[in-house]
C-alpha cells in the first residue's frame with residue numbers, strides 16, 4: 839500500500855517547518871506512523887537549533 843508513496847518522504851522538512859497545508863499534515867502524519875525513516879529524519883530536523891522557531895514565527899507574521 840502506497841497512498842502517499844515516495845512523495846510523502848519529501849514532506850518531512852516541510853512538516854517540521856510547519857508549512858504544510860492541514861490536509862498534507864494529516865496525510866503526512868499517517869505516513870509518519872508507518873515510516874521509521876521519516877520519524878528519524880524528523881527528529882534530526884527538530885534538533886536544528888532555533889531554526890524552526892524562527893521560520894514559524896516568520897510565516898505567522900507574513901500571514902497576518
Ligand SMILES: [Zn+2]
Pocket residue numbers: 846847869873875876
Ligand atoms: Zn517516509
